[in-house]
Amino acid sequence: MQETIQNxxxxxxxxxxxxxxxxxxxxxxxxxxxxxASCVGKIETALKEIPGVASAIMNFAQRTVTxxxxxxDVTLINAIEKAGYNAKSSAGATDDELLDEKExxxxxxxxxxxxxxxxxxxxxxxxxxxxxxxxxxxxxTNVERGIWLSIGLLCGAVMFFAGKHFxxxxxxxxxNHSANMDTLIALGTGTAWLYSMVVVFFPFAVPEMARxxxxxxxxxxxxxxxxxxxxxxxxxxxTSEAIKRLIGLQPKTARVIRDKxxxxxxxxxxxxxxxxxxxxxxKIPVDGVVIEGHTAVDESMLTGEPMPVEKFKDDEVVAGTIxxxxxxxxxxxxxxxxxxxxxxxxxxKRAQNSKPPIGRLADVISAYFVPVVMxxxxxxxxxxxxxxxxxxxxxxxxxxxxxxxIACPCALGLATPMSVMVGVGKAAEAGVLIRNGEALQxxxxxxxxxxxxxxxxxxxxxxxxxxxxxxxxSEDKVLLLAASLESxxxxxxxxxxxxxxxxxxxxxxKVNNFHAIAxxxxxxEVNGNALLFGNEKLMEEQGIRVGKYIDAAQKxxxxxxxxxxxxxxxxxxxxxxxxxxxxxxxxxxxxRLQDNGIRVVMLTGDNRATAKAVAKKAGISEFYAEVLPEExxxxxxxxxxxxxxxxxxxxxxxxxxxxxxxxVGFAIGTGTDVAIESADITLMRGSLHGLADAIAVSKATLRxxxxxxxxxxxxxxxxxxxxxxxxxxxxxxxxNPVVAGAAMAFSSVTVVSNANRLRxxxxxxx
Amino acid sequence: MIVINILGIxxxxxxxxxxxLYKPKEVSAISDEITVIVENGNYQxxxxxxxxGQLSTIKFMRKDESPCSGSVLFPDYNISEExxxxxxxxxxxxxxxxxxxxxxxxxQMYRGTILVE
Numbered sequence: 027m028q029e030t031i032q033n034x035x036x037x038x039x040x041x042x043x044x045x046x047x048x049x050x051x052x053x054x055x056x057x058x059x060x061x062x063a064s065c066v067g068k069i070e071t072a073l074k075e076i077p078g079v080a081s082a083i084m085n086f087a088q089r090t091v092t093x094x095x096x097x098x099d100v101t102l103i104n105a106i107e108k109a110g111y112n113a114k115s116s117a118g119a120t121d122d123e124l125l126d127e128k129e130x131x132x133x134x135x136x137x138x139x140x141x142x143x144x145x146x147x148x149x150x151x152x153x154x155x156x157x158x159x160x161x162x163x164x165x166x167t168n169v170e171r172g173i174w175l176s177i178g179l180l181c182g183a184v185m186f187f188a189g190k191h192f193x194x195x196x197x198x199x200x201x202n203h204s205a206n207m208d209t210l211i212a213l214g215t216g217t218a219w220l221y222s223m224v225v226v227f228f229p230f231a232v233p234e235m236a237r238x239x240x241x242x243x244x245x246x247x248x249x250x251x252x253x254x255x256x257x258x259x260x261x262x263x264x265t266s267e268a269i270k271r272l273i274g275l276q277p278k279t280a281r282v283i284r285d286k287x288x289x290x291x292x293x294x295x296x297x298x299x300x301x302x303x304x305x306x307x308x309k310i311p312v313d314g315v316v317i318e319g320h321t322a323v324d325e326s327m328l329t330g331e332p333m334p335v336e337k338f339k340d341d342e343v344v345a346g347t348i349x350x351x352x353x354x355x356x357x358x359x360x361x362x363x364x365x366x367x368x369x370x371x372x373x374x375k376r377a378q379n380s381k382p383p384i385g386r387l388a389d390v391i392s393a394y395f396v397p398v399v400m401x402x403x404x405x406x407x408x409x410x411x412x413x414x415x416x417x418x419x420x421x422x423x424x425x426x427x428x429x430x431x432i433a434c435p436c437a438l439g440l441a442t443p444m445s446v447m448v449g450v451g452k453a454a455e456a457g458v459l460i461r462n463g464e465a466l467q468x469x470x471x472x473x474x475x476x477x478x479x480x481x482x483x484x485x486x487x488x489x490x491x492x493x494x495x496x497x498x499x500s501e502d503k504v505l506l507l508a509a510s511l512e513s514x515x516x517x518x519x520x521x522x523x524x525x526x527x528x529x530x531x532x533x534x535x536k537v538n539n540f541h542a543i544a545x546x547x548x549x550x551e552v553n554g555n556a557l558l559f560g561n562e563k564l565m566e567e568q569g570i571r572v573g574k575y576i577d578a579a580q581k582x583x584x585x586x587x588x589x590x591x592x593x594x595x596x597x598x599x600x601x602x603x604x605x606x607x608x609x610x611x612x613x614x615x616x617x618r619l620q621d622n623g624i625r626v627v628m629l630t631g632d633n634r635a636t637a638k639a640v641a642k643k644a645g646i647s648e649f650y651a652e653v654l655p656e657e658x659x660x661x662x663x664x665x666x667x668x669x670x671x672x673x674x675x676x677x678x679x680x681x682x683x684x685x686x687x688x689x690v691g692f693a694i695g696t697g698t699d700v701a702i703e704s705a706d707i708t709l710m711r712g713s714l715h716g717l718a719d720a721i722a723v724s725k726a727t728l729r730x731x732x733x734x735x736x737x738x739x740x741x742x743x744x745x746x747x748x749x750x751x752x753x754x755x756x757x758x759x760x761x762n763p764v765v766a767g768a769a770m771a772f773s774s775v776t777v778v779s780n781a782n783r784l785r786x787x788x789x790x791x792x
Numbered sequence: 793m794i795v796i797n798i799l800g801i802x803x804x805x806x807x808x809x810x811x812x813l814y815k816p817k818e819v820s821a822i823s824d825e826i827t828v829i830v831e832n833g834n835y836q837x838x839x840x841x842x843x844x845g846q847l848s849t850i851k852f853m854r855k856d857e858s859p860c861s862g863s864v865l866f867p868d869y870n871i872s873e874e875x876x877x878x879x880x881x882x883x884x885x886x887x888x889x890x891x892x893x894x895x896x897x898x899x900q901m902y903r904g905t906i907l908v909e
Binding site: 124127128131132134135138191194195196198199200202203204205206207208255259262375376379380381389392393394396397400401404405407408411412435436439440443462 | 793796797800803804807808810811812814816831832833834835836838857858859862863865867870872874876877898899900901902903
């Protein structure tokens with residue numbers, strides 16, 4: 027039965043009350059632990075007893091309470107907790123809302139910048155055209171003085187309306203003993219304007235040849251820089267596409283079953299242990315465990331794994347993934363900020379804002395950059411005044427202004443963070459979660475990769491691969507008896523046999539007198555049959571002849587399988603071989619790593635024969651067998667001593683010390699398990715291709731950062747001396763401040779656009 | 793010309809003193825709750841004094857529309873938080889040993905220092 031509860035009377039009452047007490051605060055709280063209708067009275071009373079609370083009305087169906095009054099949410103939550111329930115505020119904005127707000131704010135800012143750009147260029151362009159067409163920009167007569175005075179005042183108005191943010195910012199920074207881009211723009215345009223006004227008011231105070239006005243430069247520079255900032259805002263928006271996509275995966279509502287009724291509620295109101303129904307085609311709203319029904323779920327948006335994953339009772343489902351086929355009911359196990367999706371979003375956001383070590387030099391330079399540029403500008407003016415040709419004052423003003431305008435601290439500052447932002451997002455799209463900028467940078471330099479065998483190269487779930495019959499019993503009978511015997515054991519190999527029987531629909535019998543024979547195998551009675559299951563030694567000791575089957579067992583061992591003998595009533599009935607198969611794409615992924623010049627090493631606790639066989643099959647020539655978990659970290663450090671930059675890949679739990687010791691620890695997640703703290707990089711799908719993808723994305727990002735840093739350095743290192751006029755003595759070249767303004771405006775746009783190129787990077791098709 | 797040269801050198805000396813040598817007075821957040829206003833390309837206050845060895849809370853109020861001001865980083869503690877426009881954002885800092893710690897925007901155009909004593 028499906029029914030959406032809308033408690034109209036409560037809402038009407040609430041709305042009316044809101045109108046009456048419009049001066050007081052209204053807030054909604056989400057209540058946990060309210061199981062019966064009688065809780066409503068208790069909670070409402072507890073809240074109403076707080077001084078300052080005007081009303082408290084609970085919506086039992088939605089488990090929310092609306093409180094009116096000037097009381098902080100902490101006080102309200104405390105009162106509810108004292109009454110024996112848990113509560114949380116629903117006021118916290120969701121990621122979705124924050125993103126919307128950010129986009130709206132950016133759009134508003136963009137429109138403002140474009141408007142200001144139009145105002146400034148509206149004056150700057152005609153003046154510029156006039157000057158280019160040979161119109162005199164000098165002040166000679168009184169008429170010219172009058173005209174230029176009007177234009178100068180107009181230019182002052184443009185500076186106020188279109189560029190006041192530069193001047194206010196510069197002044198506030200100055201008061202704060204800091205300097206930034208605003209300082210440079212304000213000083214540059216301010217100098218040009220002030221000098222021009224001096225020429226207008228006191229033309230005879232400057233040499234005749236220097237009676238030149240630069241109003242067109244002032245207006246053009248303000249216009250161009252505003253345009254550059256606007257384009258940068260646009261380009262920046264694109265750098266956060268990946269996180270936007272992740273946030274977009276979160277559905278807004280969920281259908282929960284409460285009191286045997288189904289109701290649609292906002293996602294924030296879903297409580298732990300709520301029963302949630304998801305129909306085909308809908309998104310899973312929160313994390314949980316399937317209670318009823320079965321389905322296939324598309325998890326590709328989180329793991330990058332294209333094949334839908336079958337989900338049966340007791341299987342985990344994860345928020346943001348899409349239910350493809352069946353209708354299921356699941357119990358919510360993680361809600362709100364605890365869901366895997368919320369954690370992924372949080373982790374990606376943090377990583378996007380962190381900085382790899384390569385950016386540190388740029389940071390140090392940024393810290394000194396602006397004051398240094400100001401000093402260069404003064405020095406340049408002094409040099410022109412002392413040694414420059416006539417009109418030295420005009421040359422000094424032009425060079426000082428141009429130096430201030432062309433210098434772009436933004437390009438340097440943006441170079442690293444923009445690429446990291448796009449690179450980390452790109453990796454997340456491929457199911458690779460990078461913890462921080464340092465991990466990103468080190469991953470790009472890895473020279474050796476250690477792979478744990480079980481669960482990394484192999485599936486980590488042993489399966490029965492061969493059943494060789496030695497007596498009169500059929501294969502099913504052998505499996506039935508073996509599974510019946512092994513149903514009492516918890517050994518992974520025993521579980522593989524029981525599972526294999528289950529897969530074939532074989533129902534095991536009850537086992538009597540089950541006993542383990544240490545190091546050899548197990549024994550017991552099933553349906554009156556005396557059964558033994560174990561290695562060759564066990565058979566020998568029990569006097570059971572294995573004869574010609576020794577060769578078959580040997581052959582199986584060479585194929586990376588573990589053969590075990592099975593005897594019924596003192597006679598050999600067959601050999602059952604169990605193996606942990608290599609993941610389908612491990613071989614091609616390992617080849618990809620090796621093609622990139624990475625030395626691949628396999629570690630395993632297994633015996634040498636199995637290890638050798640697995641390594642051979644996987645295409646790995648270097649392996650270490652019978653390594654205890656605690657010895658894995660030692661192997662990592664041995665490789666490091668050989669000068670290798672070591673990546674270690676493991677399951678994140680048993681391999682934690684080795685992951686921590688490695689230069690970069692990779693944890694192979696099982697599906698969407700992101701709670702792996704010891705890893706620098708988490709691969710959300712089981713495939714080793716994630717590893718090669720992670721390294722490829724890291725390399726591409728680092729390459730992009732280097733391009734950006736190189737571009738920004740070269741731009742500033744070449745641009746500033748050019749602006750100061752070092753080429754003038756040789757070629758008579760001096761940069762126009764307007765050209766400097768255009769160059770500065772577009773240098774940061776170029777950096778952001780180059781970072782955006784990473785969005786199209788594909789980590790090799792596979 | 794000599795006067796102009798001396799003036800130029802004085803300006804350079806002033807730049808060095810004002811931007812590098814001068815240490816502005818810090819605002820103490822040891823006993824009070826502190827709100828840093830992000831506006832016009834600056835953090836106000838930009839030098840904050842905190843007590844050593846205890847958790848501290850700083851509120852950020854971003855009034856600046858520029859996307860540069862949209863996030864604040866405390867690199868020593870790997871903290872990065874987004875600052876919504878015209879809304880308070882509370883950031884909890886871990887217990888820190890004595891010393892100076894920087895906080896800044898992604899591009900380091902907005903800068904501040906935390907002085908832990």
